[in-house]
Amino acid sequence: MSTQPFNVAIVGYGMSAKVFHIPLVRALSKDFKLYGIVQRSPKAGDDASTDHPGAKAWNSVGDVYRDTAVDVVVVTSIPETHFEMCKAALQAGKHVVVEKPFVPTAKEADELLEVAKRSGKLLTVYQNRRWDSDFLTVQKVLKEGSLGDVVEFETHYDRHRPDPPPNTWKVKEAPGHGSIFDLGTHLIDQVYCLFGLPEAVNGFITTQRREKIPGGAHDSHTLILQYRDGLMVTVKAAIVSLEEHQLHYWVRGTTGSFKKFGVDVQEDQLKAGLRPGDEGFGVEPTEMHGSLTKIIDGQPKKETYPTVQPMMYIEFYRQFAQALQGKGEVPVKPEAARDCLKIVEAAFVSSKEGRTVEL
Known part of the structure; x- marks a missing residue:
């Protein structure tokens, strides 16, 4: 070795x-x-x-x-x-x-x-967003059981970019292009990590900027994933969404609800030149923390739920190094990525044919 x-x-x-x-x-x-x-x-x-x-x-x-x-x-x-x-x-x-x-x-x-x-x-x-601090926070909330039986899970990656960027492959129609392959595969992978393959898929795939990119790749999608135990999951990415703070997660259960706005800060920090190990890298500002709502004294009460300390994207390569040395598995199994593509393909069929597609 x-x-x-x-x-x-x-x-x-x-x-x-x-x-x-x-x-x-x-x-x-x-x-x-x-x-x-x-x-x-x-x-x-x-x-x-x-x-x-x-x-x-x-x-x-x-x-x-x-x-x-x-x-x-x-x-x-x-x-x-x-x-x-x-x-x-x-x-x-x-x-x-x-x-x-x-x-x-x-x-x-x-x-x-x-x-x-x-x-x-x-x-x-x-699939680096398995190590988003807010996704790790969602995992912690679910593990604690404070939400009771989870009946609905929403994950969003909405943005407001009504004018498409010029000269980029991402807006061109080609295999693997479009929002469901770009942002959607992040969200679908996170859902797959939490709940596995759904029983059925309803997909709505569209282009919200169709007048500005005629014939281009789709830029928005909404998927409804249905699970055997009654859980319904919404996976959504919109490119025309004018909000001060974009909704990221909304998880509803029989005894509680968790809501989170904004996305993990690591990408923006990396773009700005910060690196793992720098002071504050990966740490989310307190104003971006999520909220947990529970029944207290017979009434719904919301409290701030702190975002967990980040493991950071470097964990992907740290685990990959261990796998190369024969000390563990790869950080993201290709079989999982293949299963997520099955969900994507079912969504395209559903959107085109206007029906529920069973997996």
């Missing part, structure tokens, strides 16, 4: 690579080495070789597959390239981390599971 850091190759040099993966890989220098970066078209002010002079710079992902020193390939390219890149990297004997969405279809996910099994290499999906 190697005691040297694992050599990591990053495929792609967009926001995902710069904000999420490279800072976390470099923060765990005992476990990982930033060995190289694939950037197809460097330009002034956006050049991986300038930003990271100690790492190799490639213009083609094929160079990564052929480099025998590469241990781990991190795929951060656009979604429709994920399947072929993951497959080629696994077949070349590399371990693979792939950004969400895993791949556009559950069928492709199943094929990659088989390729990983045959290669003997690890495959995992970067």
Whole structure:
């Protein structure tokens, strides 16, 4: 078993690579080495070789597959390239981390599971929002049982961006594009972690900015997931939502209700240049804490429920390092990401055909 850091190759040099993966890989220098970066078209002010002079710079992902020193390939390219890149990297004997969405279809996910099994290499999906402080808080609330029997769970990722950003792949219609693959896969993964696969799915997938991006990818969705015990889960992302504070979680049970506005601060802090270990990193301001409502003296009473101390996104790579060393499982099993794609596919069928789809 190697005691040297694992050599990591990053495929792609967009926001995902710069904000999420490279800072976390470099923060765990005992476990990982930033060995190289694939950037197809460097330009002034956006050049991986300038930003990271100690790492190799490639213009083609094929160079990564052929480099025998590469241990781990991190795929951060656009979604429709994920399947072929993951497959080629696994077949070349590399371990693979792939950004969400895993791949556009559950069928492709199943094929990659088989390729990983045959290669003997690890495959995992970067579902970093399992380590959001507010999601960990929701888990704590549910575990404590103060809500009683949970009957309804809402998770939102609503924003107000009526004008689409220019020249971005995210608004173009292509496999794996659109809000359900972008924001939705985060929310669906969290729901899957809490409750598993639903019994049935109703999907409503639309484009709220259709006049501004005709023929583009959908930008909004609402899913209703039904579970055998009567639990109903709403998974919603709207792009036209003018609010001072956006609702994130609303969990209702027989003896209590939990509500939370705003999202985890780590992404904005990483974009601003903060790094794990910096003072205040990952710590949510007290004004963003959620609220718990219970019956006290016969009347509903709301009290602030503090957000838990963050484990932070670096925990993904910390667990992945342990798995590479044979000391545990990958942080996100690809089977779970495959199951979430089944929910996505059911939602598309439901939305198109106007019916409930059973799983």
